[in-house]
Amino acid sequence: MFxxxxxxxxxxxxxQGLLQALGETLLMTFVPTILAFVIGLPLGILLxxxxxxxxxxxxxxxxxxxxxIINILRSVPFLILLIVVLPLSRALxxxxxxxxxxxxxxxVAAFPFVAxxxxxxxxxxxxxxxxxxxxxGASTFQIIWKVLIPEARPALIANFMVALITIFGYGAMSGxxxxxxxxxxxxxxxxxxxxxxxxxxxxxxxxxxxQLFQSAGNVLVKKAxxxxx
Amino acid sequence: xxxxxxxxxxxxxxDGQVEALKDISLRIEDGDVFGIIGLSGAGKxxxxxxxxxxxxxxxxxxxxxxxxxxxxxxxxxxxxRKSIGMIFQGFHLLMQRTALENVCFPxxxxxxxxxxxxxxxxxxxxxxxxxxxxxxxxxQLSGGPKQRVAIARALASEPRVLLCDEATSALDPKTTRAIxxxxxxxNRELGVxxxxxxxxxxxxxxxxxxxxxxxxxxxxxxxxxxxxxxNPRSEAGRxxxxxxxxxxxxxxxxxxxxxxxxxxxxxxxxxxxxxxxQGILLNILSADTHAIGGKxxxxxxxxxxxxxxxxxxxxxxxxxxxxxxxxxxxxxxx
Ligand SMILES: Nc1ncnc2c1ncn2[C@@H]1O[C@H](COP(=O)(O)OP(=O)(O)O)[C@@H](O)[C@H]1O
Ligand SMILES: [Mg+2]
Numbered sequence: 001m002f003x004x005x006x007x008x009x010x011x012x013x014x015x016q017g018l019l020q021a022l023g024e025t026l027l028m029t030f031v032p033t034i035l036a037f038v039i040g041l042p043l044g045i046l047l048x049x050x051x052x053x054x055x056x057x058x059x060x061x062x063x064x065x066x067x068x069i070i071n072i073l074r075s076v077p078f079l080i081l082l083i084v085v086l087p088l089s090r091a092l093x094x095x096x097x098x099x100x101x102x103x104x105x106x107x108v109a110a111f112p113f114v115a116x117x118x119x120x121x122x123x124x125x126x127x128x129x130x131x132x133x134x135x136x137g138a139s140t141f142q143i144i145w146k147v148l149i150p151e152a153r154p155a156l157i158a159n160f161m162v163a164l165i166t167i168f169g170y171g172a173m174s175g176x177x178x179x180x181x182x183x184x185x186x187x188x189x190x191x192x193x194x195x196x197x198x199x200x201x202x203x204x205x206x207x208x209x210x211q212l213f214q215s216a217g218n219v220l221v222k223k224a225x226x227x228x229x
Numbered sequence: 230x231x232x233x234x235x236x237x238x239x240x241x242x243x244d245g246q247v248e249a250l251k252d253i254s255l256r257i258e259d260g261d262v263f264g265i266i267g268l269s270g271a272g273k274x275x276x277x278x279x280x281x282x283x284x285x286x287x288x289x290x291x292x293x294x295x296x297x298x299x300x301x302x303x304x305x306x307x308x309x310r311k312s313i314g315m316i317f318q319g320f321h322l323l324m325q326r327t328a329l330e331n332v333c334f335p336x337x338x339x340x341x342x343x344x345x346x347x348x349x350x351x352x353x354x355x356x357x358x359x360x361x362x363x364x365x366x367x368x369q370l371s372g373g374p375k376q377r378v379a380i381a382r383a384l385a386s387e388p389r390v391l392l393c394d395e396a397t398s399a400l401d402p403k404t405t406r407a408i409x410x411x412x413x414x415x416n417r418e419l420g421v422x423x424x425x426x427x428x429x430x431x432x433x434x435x436x437x438x439x440x441x442x443x444x445x446x447x448x449x450x451x452x453x454x455x456x457x458x459x460n461p462r463s464e465a466g467r468x469x470x471x472x473x474x475x476x477x478x479x480x481x482x483x484x485x486x487x488x489x490x491x492x493x494x495x496x497x498x499x500x501x502x503x504x505x506x507q508g509i510l511l512n513i514l515s516a517d518t519h520a521i522g523g524k525x526x527x528x529x530x531x532x533x534x535x536x537x538x539x540x541x542x543x544x545x546x547x548x549x550x551x552x553x554x555x556x557x558x559x560x561x562x563x
Contacts, residue, residue, distance in 0.1 A: 132321035132379075135281055136335045136386065137310035146337065150325050226325045226366040 006197045013185060013198060024099045025181035025209070028171035032103055033164045036110035037118075040163075041156075043070075043111070044118025045144055055130060056140045073112040078170050081109050082177060102171065102179040110167050117163060121155035122148050154225035161217030165210055172206055182206055231257040231280060231390065231422070236289035238275055238446075249275040250286065251446045257439075259389070262416055262423045264437030264454065266430065266469060272446040273426045277394050280424065281313045282306060293390075311339065314383030314421075318395035320375040322367040328354065328378045329363040335385040353381040357411060373404040380411065390422045391415070397432060409436045430469065434458065442466045483512075484533040484540055488547065489554040490518060490525045499550065500531070509534060509543045530558065 047066065050058035076084070082105040086096045089104040125148055133147045149156070175183030176191075182202050190199020222228065238250040249272045257263045267273050278284040280291060282298050291298040298309055322331050332350035333343075341349070354360050357377040367375055376396060383391060393412065397405040413436045416423050425437055433440050433454055440458070441451035444465035450457060461470045488499075503509045511531045518527030533540040547555045 126319075126321065126324075128317060128319050128321040129323060131283060132315070132317065133334075133338075134283060135310060135313070135315040135392075136338060136383075137307040138338050139307060142338055146334070147323065151323060153325060224325075226327075227368050 006195050009189070009195060010198050010201055013189070013201075017185070021180065021182050021185055022205075025168070025171060025183065028099055028102060028106065028174070028179065028181055029164060029168040032106035032110055032171075033114075033160070033167050035103075035107045036114040036163060036167065037160065039107070039111040040114025041118050043115040045122055045148065047115065047119040048122040048148070049140065049144065055134070055143055070112040070115055073108070074116070076109075078105075078109050078173060079177070081105055082174060085109075097178040099180040102174045106167055106170055106174070109170060110163060113166065114159075114163050117159035118156065121152040121159055124155055125151045154221050154227075157224050158217060158221045161213060161220075164217075165213055168206075168210065168213065182209075230259050230292075230294060231255075231424075232290075232292040233276075233280070234290040234292065236276070236279055236286045236291070238272075238279060238284060239287045249446050250279070253289070253446075253448055255441060255448060255451065257422060257424060259422055260416070260420050261439060262413070262425065262437045264425045264427065264433035264440040265443055266427055266433050266440055267443035267465075268428055268469075271428075271443045273428075273443055274394055275446075276443065277315075277392050277424060277426045280390075280392055281310050281315060311335070311386040312388050313390045313392060314386065314388035315392040315394070316376065316379045316383050316396045318398045320367070320372075320379045320399075322375060322378055322382075324367050326366070327363065328359065328365050328367070328370070328374075328381075331367070331378055332381045332385055334382060339386060349385065350381070353384055354378070356384070356415075357381045372400045373407060376400065376408050377411065380408075380415070384415070384419075384421075388421065390424065392424045392426070394426045395428070396425075398427065398429070405432070406435070412436060430458070442469060483535060485514070485558045486531050486533060486544065486547065487556050487558045488529045488531065489556075490527055490529070491552050491554070492526050499547070499553070503543060503546060507542060507546060509539050509546075511543060 043066070046058070047063070048054055049056045050063055050066075052060070052063075073081075082102070085105040085108050086101070088108070089101040090096050092104050093100045095101045129151060130143060130147055133143050138146070171179060171181060172183030172186070173179075175181065175185075175187040182205055186199050186202035186206070189195040190202065233253055233255040236250055236253040236255075237248070240247040240249055253276060265273055265276060275284055279286050282291065286299070289299075293309065293313070296309070298306060301309060323334060326334065329347065329350050332353050333346045336346035336349060351360065351363060354363055354377075357380050359374055359377045359381070362370060362374055362378070365374075367378070370378065380391075391412070396412075397408050400408060409432065412423055412425075415421050416436075423436070425432060427433060437454050439452065440454045442449040442457065442461070442463060442465050444463075449463035449465040450461065457466060458470055461467045500511055500513065503511055511533065514530045514532055516527070516529040518525050518529060533543055544555065544557075547553065
């Protein structure tokens with residue numbers, strides 16, 4: 001079914017480049033996810049607290065602008081965003097090829113998505129609990145830090161995993177345009193050089209990784225959520 | 230002392246303006262157990278939320294110990310709120326914190342050191358008779374214990390006042406009694422002023438000393454519970470104390486008549502003249518009559534004498550009077 005050469009090629013890839021590719025994939029997944037949360041978490045919280053009925057309403061035009069920007073960024077398909085953002089990559093990390101260059105579009109693509117995920121998680125917090133905190137004289141910052149985030153923690157963890165898996169998929173896609181990792185192995189060997197064995201191997205590896213993330217996420221959520229008896 | 234001065238609150242909604250509170254003035258003395266009772270939608274929650282300014286009134290002032298809360302900066306207001314505790318129908322506990330950590334919450338807000346906060350929180354859990362549940366999460370507790378944790382949490386900042394918005398409405402009667410008992414104990418032992426918001430008479434009866442009846446966003450009457458409940462003067466008060474649909478059977482051996490006045494007959498002379506001319510004494514059981522321009526409109530329920538012939542004579546006499554409709558009834562409603 002597969003040629004002798006293909007099997008040898010696979011062995012060669014496994015022994016020489018796989019570990020590095022795996023490392024690149026993990027880097028291209030975790031680093032942008034974390035950076036996307038660094039931007040998206042405060043932004044998502046702001047979308048809730050700055051609401052007209054929120055604990056610290058912000059000017060209507062500002063809120064409208066934030067929602068508008070997020071919607072625009074979210075509606076651009078990732079591959080197109082990736083190309084559009086490349087000049088920004090050059091400015092920020094000095095290159096437009098390779099794993100490092102891909103980090104920039106990944107973060108740009110992911111933070112609006114993360115902001116929406118955070119927004120939904122925070123909105124799930126019982127407004128009554130927020131009201132109770134207000135009645136105890138909590139400040140806006142204390143409510144965010146001691147009520148909203150901790151009470152939304154299980155949802156935030158679950159959504160962290162959703163973001164991680166999405167960004168993981170974006171990262172694999174970026175193999176087509178110079179990104180590294182397992183995605184590139186699949187694209188290079190499977191598509192460009194037509195070595196199906198290598199491609200399937202890479203795809204299976206990607207699937208296994210997603211499963212691992214998902215299971216780890218489920219365990220973490222279950223451990224974190226004290227509403228489960 | 231809490232004084233509400235000419236408080237009004239109007240909500241602007243998509244369907245127009247909702248006047249939730251209209252010109253409310255109320256005074257609640259220190260150490261009092263003050264009930265505010267009214268039907269659903271009367272404006273009770275809005276009123277109690279105005280007391281700690283969770284809701285900002287459209288007009289009027291809230292004076293706590295003479296200080297006008299509406300004039301405070303947001304920082305001063307947050308400080309003032311620490312001396313006004315609040316508990317809710319839905320408990321509103323932090324679901325991701327244990328009972329002990331919930332009670333620690335206001336202490337953390339005040340910057341109390343962790344060890345000290347836990348020590349005080351444990352004491353408070355003991356005060357609310359729940360020391361063995363310190364490590365339980367809210368989901369593991371039923372309604373009564375949850376409200377006890379909420380009470381302990383509200384007391385952590387040593388408030389002078391505790392606002393209770395339907396605090397027992399989600400609880401069964403037995404648990405309700407126990408929680409009210411606890412609140413009464415806290416009032417007696419700590420001197421905390423209690424403001425009890427409820428739609429249930431028995432809650433007011435069990436622990437309040439004074440009560441205000443709220444209806445349609447207005448205070449209908451206020452006074453000592455014993456007075457208001459035994460002799461409600463307002464329409465809303467009567468409706469609460471003697472709920473509609475509840476038939477009151479009086480002296481089943483007596484026959485009852487309802488008189489309806491259409492303006493032609495006068496009220497008092499009828500009963501008086503029956504007594505004077507016929508020597509028959511009638512019992513006025515209820516009267517809802519209005520004198521308009523010297524004429525009487527409305528209705529009245531009278532109890533006929535037990536003696537059959539006297540009753541028949543009275544009926545005959547009443548039926549002779551022009552402008553009066555007379556009908557026998559078996560029971561009546563205020
Ligand atoms: N935030 C709000 N926006 C608009 N209307 C409100 C709001 N809160 C309360 N109301 C209205 O005010 C009235 C009184 O409500 P509420 O104070 O909750 O009554 P109660 O607690 O006695 O049941 C109701 O008609 C209610 O619909
Ligand atoms: Mg209410």
